[in-house]
Amino acid sequence: MRLPDSDTRQRLQSLLYLASGDWRKYVDAVLHFSAGMREEPGLLNNLGASYLALSEEDPTYLLKALDQFERAAELSPRALEPRFNLVIAYRRFHLQKLADGALKRYASIDSGSPWYQELTGENSRDELSLANRLRLAVDRNDIAEAQRVFSENPELFRQIVRQYGSARSEELPAVVHFIASEMERRYGDRTFSAMLAPLFTDRRTVTIALRQFVTEGAELFVKGDLPGSLKQYAKAEEIADHTDSLFDELWISLNKVDTLIRAGNFEAARESLQDIVSLSNENGFRWLVGKALSVYGSTRKLSATYTEMLERIAEANQIFTHLDAPSDRIRPLYYSSIYHFAARDRDQALKLALESLRLVNLRDSFRISELDWLTGLILHNQGMTAKAVLFEKESLEQSQKVSNVTMQALTATTLAQLYESMADRNNAEETVKIAQDALTKMPPGFDQIRTEILLGLTKARIELGRKQYTKAESLLERNLEIYSRQPFRATPLLSPSLTLLAQTYSENGEAQKAGEKFNEAIDVVENDDQYLRSEQLRVKFDDERRDLFDSAIEFEYKSGSPDAAWSYLQRYRSKLFIEFLAQFNPNVAQAHAEALDRSPVQKLIPADAQVVEYALLKNRLLIWVISKETFTVRSVQIERSEVESSVQKVLQALRNRDDVDSLLIDLGKVLVEPVADLLDRNRTLVVIPDRALHGLPFGVVRRPDKPEYLLQEFSIIISPNLTHLLLTKSAVPHRDRITGFGSQNGTSSELKELGALASIYPKSQTFAGREADKSN
Numbered sequence: 001m002r003l004p005d006s007d008t009r010q011r012l013q014s015l016l017y018l019a020s021g022d023w024r025k026y027v028d029a030v031l032h033f034s035a036g037m038r039e040e041p042g043l044l045n046n047l048g049a050s051y052l053a054l055s056e057e058d059p060t061y062l063l064k065a066l067d068q069f070e071r072a073a074e075l076s077p078r079a080l081e082p083r084f085n086l087v088i089a090y091r092r093f094h095l096q097k098l099a100d101g102a103l104k105r106y107a108s109i110d111s112g113s114p115w116y117q118e119l120t121g122e123n124s125r126d127e128l129s130l131a132n133r134l135r136l137a138v139d140r141n142d143i144a145e146a147q148r149v150f151s152e153n154p155e156l157f158r159q160i161v162r163q164y165g166s167a168r169s170e171e172l173p174a175v176v177h178f179i180a181s182e183m184e185r186r187y188g189d190r191t192f193s194a195m196l197a198p199l200f201t202d203r204r205t206v207t208i209a210l211r212q213f214v215t216e217g218a219e220l221f222v223k224g225d226l227p228g229s230l231k232q233y234a235k236a237e238e239i240a241d242h243t244d245s246l247f248d249e250l251w252i253s254l255n256k257v258d259t260l261i262r263a264g265n266f267e268a269a270r271e272s273l274q275d276i277v278s279l280s281n282e283n284g285f286r287w288l289v290g291k292a293l294s295v296y297g298s299t300r301k302l303s304a305t306y307t308e309m310l311e312r313i314a315e316a317n318q319i320f321t322h323l324d325a326p327s328d329r330i331r332p333l334y335y336s337s338i339y340h341f342a343a344r345d346r347d348q349a350l351k352l353a354l355e356s357l358r359l360v361n362l363r364d365s366f367r368i369s370e371l372d373w374l375t376g377l378i379l380h381n382q383g384m385t386a387k388a389v390l391f392e393k394e395s396l397e398q399s400q401k402v403s404n405v406t407m408q409a410l411t412a413t414t415l416a417q418l419y420e421s422m423a424d425r426n427n428a429e430e431t432v433k434i435a436q437d438a439l440t441k442m443p444p445g446f447d448q449i450r451t452e453i454l455l456g457l458t459k460a461r462i463e464l465g466r467k468q469y470t471k472a473e474s475l476l477e478r479n480l481e482i483y484s485r486q487p488f489r490a491t492p493l494l495s496p497s498l499t500l501l502a503q504t505y506s507e508n509g510e511a512q513k514a515g516e517k518f519n520e521a522i523d524v525v526e527n528d529d530q531y532l533r534s535e536q537l538r539v540k541f542d543d544e545r546r547d548l549f550d551s552a553i554e555f556e557y558k559s560g561s562p563d564a565a566w567s568y569l570q571r572y573r574s575k576l577f578i579e580f581l582a583q584f585n586p587n588v589a590q591a592h593a594e595a596l597d598r599s600p601v602q603k604l605i606p607a608d609a610q611v612v613e614y615a616l617l618k619n620r621l622l623i624w625v626i627s628k629e630t631f632t633v634r635s636v637q638i639e640r641s642e643v644e645s646s647v648q649k650v651l652q653a654l655r656n657r658d659d660v661d662s663l664l665i666d667l668g669k670v671l672v673e674p675v676a677d678l679l680d681r682n683r684t685l686v687v688i689p690d691r692a693l694h695g696l697p698f699g700v701v702r703r704p705d706k707p708e709y710l711l712q713e714f715s716i717i718i719s720p721n722l723t724h725l726l727l728t729k730s731a732v733p734h735r736d737r738i739t740g741f742g743s744q745n746g747t748s749s750e751l752k753e754l755g756a757l758a759s760i761y762p763k764s765q766t767f768a769g770r771e772a773d774k775s776n
Helices: 007-019 023-031 041-054 061-075 080-092 096-110 114-120 124-139 143-152 154-163 173-187 191-200 204-222 226-240 246-262 266-282 286-298 306-322 326-342 346-359 365-381 385-401 405-421 425-441 446-465 469-484 491-507 511-526 535-558 562-581 588-595 598-604 640-656 661-671 673-678 691-695 722-727 748-760
Strands: 609-616 621-626 631-636 684-688 716-718 737-741 763-767
Touching (some): 023 041, 041 080, 061 080, 124 143, 124 154, 173 191, 266 286, 385 405, 405 425, 405 446, 425 446, 535 562, 562 598, 640 661
C-alpha cells in the first residue's frame, strides 16, 4: 500500500470493492488497470459478475457481463466460475440453445457439485412451496401470515386466480377468495373479485366454456389464424348473456381487439378499447384498464396523436407497476422500446427491450420471439451485429414453436438482412427461403404487405452484392408497384426501395436514372411532415435521411460532381437544425438558403476564417476546405468503422489518462494531413465534424512530424453546420462558458472530467447522473 499507483495496490483495492459488493467502484477500478491485468480470466469473471449485479438496475449491463464471461471462458476453458456464469447470462437473455450448450460444457468439468445442482434445480419448487404456505395460512385463518406470504409474490397468486375454474386448477375456494380480497385491499383493484364471482353461482359451467372460447381465440391469433380467432370470440359472445358478468363481456372485447387490429379494423378496435377503459374505470377493474391501455401501443391508428399514444402506454406501465404485476409490464415496455428505437434513442430502447425480456416467462415463446427480434434489431443498429444474430436466431426458433407465420416471416427477413450486412450470403439466402415460405402463409393485410416489401429489399441487396443488376432492379420495381397500390403513405417502406434502386442504377452505370431516383427518394422523406410532428420523431427522420443522403453524396462525388455532393451535404445537415431554430431566430431560414449555394457561402465566410467540413461515409471520408478564396474537396479511402474505432480508443485512453500521442497522430494523418497544404495558420479554423467526429476534441489532434497540437497551431471553432456558422457574428471563439453533459450511469472518471470544467471555464454548467435527461 506504500506504492499508491502499483498494480498490487490497485488489485487489493478492487478486491475490497468486490468483497463489499460495491460493484460500480470495482468496475471503475478495473477500467484503470493495465491492459495485461485486464486480460486475466479471474479478473474478467469478477468484472462480469459485477456487471451482472449492476444489471438488476440497468439490464444493458448484462451485455457487458456476457462479454466478460465469454472472454474469460475463452482464455481459461476449464475455469468453473465463468462457465457457470455463462449459463446464467444466457438464461437471463432467454437464449435457450446457447444456455443448454453452456450447461453441457459446464457439466463436462463439474457435474457433481452443488453449483451444477443449482443450475439444474427447478424454480417451480419454490412457487409450489409458496402456494402451500398460503393454503396453510388461510386454512388456519392466520390472516397476518397469509398477507406476508402474498406479499412475497403477488404475481404468482394473481395467476392462481386466473387459472381457477379451468381443468388445470383444483385450488381451494377460500384461497382464491383471499387472493382476490387482498388485491382489493392492497391495490384497490376489483378485477379478480369480478373474475371469480360467476364461478360461485349456477353460471359456473357456461362461464368456464366462455373463457375457453376466449383462450382458443387468443391462441389462434398468436398462430396468425385471424378468421379462426374471430370465430371463437363470436362463440364466446353468443353465450355471454348467460353469464351476467360484466368482466367476461370486457374480457371477450379485450382479447378480440388484437385480432381486429391485425385484420385492419381499426375503427371497431378503437371504439371497443374506449368502452373497455371507461367501464373498467367505473367498476374499479384497474388490471383490466392497464391491459386495455397497453393495446394502444400496437398501432398509432388507435390514438388521435403520437403523444396521446405514448401517454397511454406509460399509464399502463404505471398501473402494472403499482399492481406488482411485472409480467403485464412486458407489453407496454415492448411498445415503449419500439417507439424509442424509432426516435433513435437506441440506448433507452435497448434498456426497455431487455427489461421486458427479463420479465417474460420462459414458456411464453410468442413474447420471447417478439422481444428477441426487437433486441436483435436494436443491437444491429448499434453496430453489434454478431450479438444481434444470436437474438434473431432465437426469435426465429421461438416463433416456429408457436407456428406464428407473421413473426417467422418478420424475424427471418431481419435475420437475412443481418447475414447480408455481414456478407454471409449463403446464410442470407437460406434465411430468405424461410421468410418466403412464411410469407406465403400469412393472411392478407398490412403485415403481409410490409413483410413482402422488406423481404424484397433484402433479396435486392443480395442480388446487388452478386452484381445481378437486372434481378435487383426487378425486385425493387416490384416493391414500388406494390406500394403504388396501397391506400396509405408509408415513407419507411417507399424511401429505402427508391434509394436502393438508385444505387443499383449507379453501380450499373446508369447515372441519369440513378440521379433521378436519388432525388425522388429525397423528395419523399423531405416532404413527409409526419416525421416532424413530434420531438420524438425528429431524430428518426434525420436517421433515415442520413443513409439516403450519404448514398447521394457518394454517387455525386464518384460521378465527378463535388459541388453537387457538397450541396446534398448541406441539405442533410441543415433541415432539422432549421426546423428547430426557426422558432427562435427569424433569420435562420435565409441563412439556410444561403448555406446551400457555394458562391454566397464563400462570400459570407469571415475573412479571418477557413472551414474544414467532414462527411464520414461508409467507405470514404470527404474533407472540404472552404474560405473566401478556396473551395476544395479531398477524399480519404477509409472505412467509417475504422475512424469510429480510432475516436473511441482516443476518448477511452484520455479518460484512463493513458498515453494517447500515437493515437492522436494517427487521427491527424486521416483528418488533417490530407488538407494541411490548404490551411492558413493566420486564420481561425472552423471545424464542422460528422458522426463520431462530433465527440473528438479536435484541438488535441496532432499532425505527423509536428510537435504542436492543433489548438497550438490554430484558433479553433467547432460548428454543427454552415448554417450555424453563418448565423454567428464573428469567427472569434469565446472561452468563458461551457455546458457539459455526462451519462446517467457514468464512471467516477467521467464525473471528475466534468468537475474539472469549472476550473477552466468561469461560467460552467454540468449535468450528470439523474440530472442528465432530455429536460436539461
